[in-house]
Amino acid sequence: MLSPSHPLQLALGLIVWSAWFVAIYGALSVGCALAPPDAELGARTWLNGLLAALTALTFAWLVRQAVVCLHATRTGTAGSPQRRFMMPLSASLYVVAAVSTLVIGLPVLGLPPCP
Amino acid sequence: MNTTASEEQERLHAGFHAVWANPRGWRALSLVNHTTLGLRFMGTAVVFFLIGGLLAMLVRAQLALPNQRLLDHELYNQAFTMHGTVMMFLFAVPMLEGLAVYLIPKMIGARDLVFPRLTALGYWCYLFGGLILISSLFLGIAPDSGWFMYTPLSSNVYSPGPNSDFWLLGITFIEISALATAVELVVSILRTRTADMSLDRMPLFAWYILGMALMIVVGFPPLILGSILLELERAAGLPFFDVTRGGDPVLWQHLFWLFGHPEVYIIFLPAAGIVSTLIPVFAQRPIVGYRWVVLSIITTSFLSFGLWVHHMFTVGIPHLAQAFFSAASMLVAIPTAIQIFVWLATLWTGRPLFRLPMLWLVGFLVVFVAGGLTGVMLALVPFNWQVHDTHFIVAHMHYVLVGGMFFPMVAGLYYWLPHVSGRMPSERLGRWGFWLTFVGFNLTFLIMHWTGLLGMPRRIYTYGAGLGWDLPNLVSSIGSFVMAIGIAAVLLDIALHFRFGRIAPPNPWNADTLEWATGTPPRMYNFASQPGCATRHPLWDQPELPESIADGKHWLSIFDHGRRETLGTDPVSGKVREIFHLPGNSWLPLLIALGLAVVCISLLARSYAIAALAALASVTIMLRWSWVNGLHPAALADLRTQLGDPPLHTHTFDGPGRWGMGVTLIANASLFLALLFGWFYLWTVAPHWEAPAASPLPWFVLLPAGLLVTIATLWLRRIVASLHRGTAANLQMQFWGVAGLGLAYVAVLVQVLSTAPLSATLTAHDAVITVFLVYLLLHGALASILAALQALRVRRGYVGPHAPYEPGVVGAWWLYTLLTFWLTYICVVLFPVGWGGG
Numbered sequence: 005m006l007s008p009s010h011p012l013q014l015a016l017g018l019i020v021w022s023a024w025f026v027a028i029y030g031a032l033s034v035g036c037a038l039a040p041p042d043a044e045l046g047a048r049t050w051l052n053g054l055l056a057a058l059t060a061l062t063f064a065w066l067v068r069q070a071v072v073c074l075h076a077t078r079t080g081t082a083g084s085p086q087r088r089f090m091m092p093l094s095a096s097l098y099v100v101a102a103v104s105t106l107v108i109g110l111p112v113l114g115l116p117p118c119p
Numbered sequence: 120m121n122t123t124a125s126e127e128q129e130r131l132h133a134g135f136h137a138v139w140a141n142p143r144g145w146r147a148l149s150l151v152n153h154t155t156l157g158l159r160f161m162g163t164a165v166v167f168f169l170i171g172g173l174l175a176m177l178v179r180a181q182l183a184l185p186n187q188r189l190l191d192h193e194l195y196n197q198a199f200t201m202h203g204t205v206m207m208f209l210f211a212v213p214m215l216e217g218l219a220v221y222l223i224p225k226m227i228g229a230r231d232l233v234f235p236r237l238t239a240l241g242y243w244c245y246l247f248g249g250l251i252l253i254s255s256l257f258l259g260i261a262p263d264s265g266w267f268m269y270t271p272l273s274s275n276v277y278s279p280g281p282n283s284d285f286w287l288l289g290i291t292f293i294e295i296s297a298l299a300t301a302v303e304l305v306v307s308i309l310r311t312r313t314a315d316m317s318l319d320r321m322p323l324f325a326w327y328i329l330g331m332a333l334m335i336v337v338g339f340p341p342l343i344l345g346s347i348l349l350e351l352e353r354a355a356g357l358p359f360f361d362v363t364r365g366g367d368p369v370l371w372q373h374l375f376w377l378f379g380h381p382e383v384y385i386i387f388l389p390a391a392g393i394v395s396t397l398i399p400v401f402a403q404r405p406i407v408g409y410r411w412v413v414l415s416i417i418t419t420s421f422l423s424f425g426l427w428v429h430h431m432f433t434v435g436i437p438h439l440a441q442a443f444f445s446a447a448s449m450l451v452a453i454p455t456a457i458q459i460f461v462w463l464a465t466l467w468t469g470r471p472l473f474r475l476p477m478l479w480l481v482g483f484l485v486v487f488v489a490g491g492l493t494g495v496m497l498a499l500v501p502f503n504w505q506v507h508d509t510h511f512i513v514a515h516m517h518y519v520l521v522g523g524m525f526f527p528m529v530a531g532l533y534y535w536l537p538h539v540s541g542r543m544p545s546e547r548l549g550r551w552g553f554w555l556t557f558v559g560f561n562l563t564f565l566i567m568h569w570t571g572l573l574g575m576p577r578r579i580y581t582y583g584a585g586l587g588w589d590l591p592n593l594v595s596s597i598g599s600f601v602m603a604i605g606i607a608a609v610l611l612d613i614a615l616h617f618r619f620g621r622i623a624p625p626n627p628w629n630a631d632t633l634e635w636a637t638g639t640p641p642r643m644y645n646f647a648s649q650p651g652c653a654t655r656h657p658l659w660d661q662p663e664l665p666e667s668i669a670d671g672k673h674w675l676s677i678f679d680h681g682r683r684e685t686l687g688t689d690p691v692s693g694k695v696r697e698i699f700h701l702p703g704n705s706w707l708p709l710l711i712a713l714g715l716a717v718v719c720i721s722l723l724a725r726s727y728a729i730a731a732l733a734a735l736a737s738v739t740i741m742l743r744w745s746w747v748n749g750l751h752p753a754a755l756a757d758l759r760t761q762l763g764d765p766p767l768h769t770h771t772f773d774g775p776g777r778w779g780m781g782v783t784l785i786a787n788a789s790l791f792l793a794l795l796f797g798w799f800y801l802w803t804v805a806p807h808w809e810a811p812a813a814s815p816l817p818w819f820v821l822l823p824a825g826l827l828v829t830i831a832t833l834w835l836r837r838i839v840a841s842l843h844r845g846t847a848a849n850l851q852m853q854f855w856g857v858a859g860l861g862l863a864y865v866a867v868l869v870q871v872l873s874t875a876p877l878s879a880t881l882t883a884h885d886a887v888i889t890v891f892l893v894y895l896l897l898h899g900a901l902a903s904i905l906a907a908l909q910a911l912r913v914r915r916g917y918v919g920p921h922a923p924y925e926p927g928v929v930g931a932w933w934l935y936t937l938l939t940f941w942l943t944y945i946c947v948v949l950f951p952v953g954w955g956g957g
Contacts, residue, residue: 011318011691018421025425025443030799032440037803086692089319093410100418104450108425111442118437 008076009087013094017066017101024062024105028055028112036118043119051117059109063102070098128669131647134678139230139644142704149704151235152643153220156242158539160217163242164210165610167249170256171205174198176603179563183596185584195580196263197282201256203266204286207382208293209249211524212335215389216241216300218531219328221539223304225634226322228313228652230645230675230685233775234303235701236708236744241299243712248292251719255285262286265578267375268349270360270368275353281723287350288719294339294346295715298786301335304328306778309690313633314674316652316693322632323406326413327392330420331385336782338381338424340790345374348797348890354725357879357886359797365883367805369434370797376427377793384423384451387523388416391458393531394480398462400534400630401477402469405656408461415454415461422451432503441500448498452491459488474628475549479530482557483522490518493568508578511571514564521560529553529609536613537627541639542620548612555605562598566591625665631656636665648673649686652693675764680757687768687775697768699775700755707744711737745908748776749925750917769922772843776928784935791939794894795946798887802954809882815875816888816948824867825940828899831860832930832937835906839930842923850919854910854926857933861903868896891943898936905929 006012031054035041041049073095077088141150150156177198181190190198220238224231232238255261262282264273273283308329312321348359349371358364360371399406406412425447432441462484471477493515497503506512536544570591575582582588626635635658637645650673654660667673674686674695687697714737721730747753749769760767768774801808835857841847872892879889909929912918918925 014417015421018417022421022424025447029440029443032437033800034803036437084692086317086319089317089410090691093414096410096414097417100414104422104447107450108443108446111439111446115439115442117439 008073008091008094011090013069013073014090014097017069017094017098020062020066021101021104024058025108028058028109031055031058032117040118041116043116046116047112047114049117052112055112055117056109059105059112063105063109066098066102066105070095070102073098125670127671128647131669131671131676131678132642135642135644135647138678138681138683139642141643146704148709149239149706151239151702151704151708153224153232153235153238154641154643154645156238157217157219157221159242160213160220160245163246163249164214164217167205167209167253168214170253171202171210172603172606174202174205175599178202179596179599181580182582182592184593185582185586185589187581190580192580193263196578197256197259197261199578200262200265200286201252204252204262204290206520207266207386208290209245209252211386211520212297212382213245213293214528215331215386215524216297216304218393218528218535219304219331219389220300222535222634223307223325223328224311224685225637225641225645226632227308227311227316227325228633228646228649229307229311230649231683231701232303233307233311233685233699233701234779235683235703236705237299237303237779239705239708240711241296241303243709244296244299244715245293247712247716248289248296248719251292251716251723252285252289255282255289260285267379268371269375270349270371273349274360274368284350284353284723287346287353288722291343291346291350292715292719294343297335298339298343301332301339302779302782302786304332305336305782306775308332310687310775310778311685311699312652312688312693313649313686314651314688314693314695316688318691318693319409320652320655320693322655323395323409323412324389324392324632326416327388327395330416331388331392334381334385334388334420334423336786337789338378338385340786341374341793341796342378344790344793344797345371345378348374350722351886351890354722355880357889358881358883359801359886361883362805362807364881365801365805365808366886367801367883369431369804370800372431372434373427373800374793374797376430377424380427380430381423383519383523384419386520387455388419390483390524390527390531393527393534394462394483395458396632397476397480397530397534398465399469400628401474401480402465402471403629404465404469405631406461407464407468408457409655411457412461415457418454419451422447422454426451429498429503432500433507438500445498445500449495452495452498455491459484475544475546475553476530476534476628478550478553479526479533482553483526483530486518486522486526486557486560489565490515490520490522494519506571508576509571510567510575510577513577514567514571517560517564517567521564529556532613534628535634536616536620537623538634538637538639538641540617540620541623542616543623543627544616544620545612548608548615552605552608552612555608556602557605559598559600559602559605563595563602564598566594566598570595626658629659631659633657633664636668638665638669644683646673647671648676650674677761680759682755682757687765695765697765697771697774698760699768702747702754705744705747707740707747711740711744714740742904742908745905746912749912750922769924772924772927774924776925777931780928780931784931787935791894791942794887794890795942798891798946801883801887805883808884810884810951810954811882814948814951815877815885816871818948818952820871820875821867821944821948824864824871824895825944827860827864827867828937828940831857831864831902831906832933834860835926835930835933839926842920842926845920847920847923851910851913854906854913858903858906858910861899861906861933865896865899865903868892868899872896888947891947895936895940895943898932898939902929902933902936905932 035051041051073091077091141152141155181187181195260280260282262285264278268286271277308325351357352359358366360366360368395412428444429448533544570588573587575588623639646668648668648671650664650668657664683701684698686695687699688695714733717733718730838853877885877889879886
């Protein structure tokens, strides 16, 4: 587990977001190629469910990481100026990644996957 | 130089000048100094800009009136293709990289970039690639398929001439340059900031350039791969994009826009860096929300990779997928908006001085915000469909690119001109230039939005009268010529100021960043001593710093060892860790670039034997480059350091080469992942994809190769670990052993490649597998050669427990070779078995 002040925390949230983004686009393409759900089912398909679950899990993990960094920011007392700079920045970037995941993932609830 | 400089300053300057001065005459071709090379980059980019601008004038002259016959359709296709290509690849990116090459070391308090020979190689590749591309214009065979070269239009069937080849080979050449420079900038920013310049004190411009450079590292390789694949299809018949043989033309679009959309932000980020640097200076107060800006830079650097499909909304992908990309396209506006509010707040709370650079910044804010708003409109799928391939897109793109890059760049040019020349530009001529450009630009492109909404498609060489397009086109053309006059006034102002400009006082704008402590014009070594940086605004908080730097009162003020050196610091805290000794002037970069140019021209002429020979020569010179390194006497004659100084990096485990290798491998991984994407994409989507019933690569065929590369890599890691412990024995023999295993690995791959029943020209399936095998082969061959060179270097005494640095760098390459082998094995050999094909 990376410490909340580790510099990689600055990128990790958005790296996870990128992986999630590629995963849902890839899963959608492969799902539609292999076993396209019936268009009449609308958004209530196994594929939408899978994508929504992936989105929810990613969102939850990103929020958790944001909370960890934020908590470290508030409880850290004698940290160096760099730590005081990095930890809130990392927390904000996790929030950005989480919100991006949620906003981009929301259409999964309303649109059919393949048409 | 300041005429009141003390004797000590004179002594230091003479000493450092002897070590760092550029050679003169024809030997100037061998110089590697970042200041000169940055200026060469920018000067060359301006020449290419003029060519691109002339092409734009031709296009606008042709479209000024209906049924115009100034250009025929063939010439028109070449003109608009080359205009876009030149402006994007030969002007925008190199210009901004040139500015970064010039400024970054000075801003972070370093003496040079960390790989000076790489800077030179980047420049020469850019120059030769650009010349090759431009030569096609004069030969009348310039690329004519549009700047994004969509297949099948750019494929053999519809573009049988060499036009597309010029684009594919020339642009790849130029992208090597961009990548080389990007790698160098990343490592320089992370590892050569001056003492105590922690991340939170780093100038915002360096944050922006770090973001831009990392985006180039990740974003350019997919296009390099795409260009290689398309050239292989055109020259050797491997059908990656040919739908009848299992390929898919849409794969090209994915590979292109995986690069192409981030490219917009690659251009915008450094320009925004200029804005974030200049606005606080002219508002005379620190920027409001430094951390918000850093947050926006990092966010933009990532989110902009999630938008590429919004260029492909009309190709027929599922609505849900379009919704993903539509949402991401809207999200990316938020970090940009944050920066705009930060700039406005800084101006609001400061006392802005409306000098010439500020005028261009205000122009930027107006034009770019308009471009950003039409960008949000285009993120909406139905609207995007409606205006797809119309002049609305052309107008939007110019608002974003000219507003987001050209206006801030001219602001930056005016701001840093006194730094380059020691003279001030003319405010009057400069203001004329601005207003003519601003009015001309809006006349051209604001009107063009309506032309697009009236339905005029882009890329048509003429149109009939009476469609409602006559007047707006005429206005746009008049506007474009007004804009051209404005730009000519700016260029004239810049040219005249070198002769007639008023002598600039030191730090003429009262700036806060360290580049103004180098003297104007700057000395080749930048700083006679490298200062500690206790604040984000060193020159505001310590105005005496330029004097004390010139007096040699800070780090590394000794020159009698005769080596070029700069501080190596911790990437986060900026604490001093090593001294990086840097190579001096060298002919090798020019020779390598010349070799690559011969490769490029030979491929264009389909003279493959000459191309192979030139490639071999280039690789040989590259190996010579790697040989003259570290403790080689030509690289480091004098090992002395002062008492209390940190060690030379060759005596540690963590020098610039390790970081350079790491960043290069990220670029390499991006290319490899793009290849994997292509493999899975074709497997899933290509309508005529055919996987044979029996795989041409059964699971057991490649296993011996896997075993060999695994053992060799583990062995090398053991060697590195023993060096860390200081207990290395029989080093030379061990390296020979690793090289031998590598050679055996290569032999197995050659055997597989020559005996496997692959029909690379008949099916895309086999073509992709062939590319995978060649990729592994090349990596294995280079890994073996590098291990063998380490053995030779141990024998010469350049590597050993006293100099343990290099094996770790080579070890990273081996580890990458190992990982890509097994990933290929899983995806190309095992995956088809699980899928049920092959």
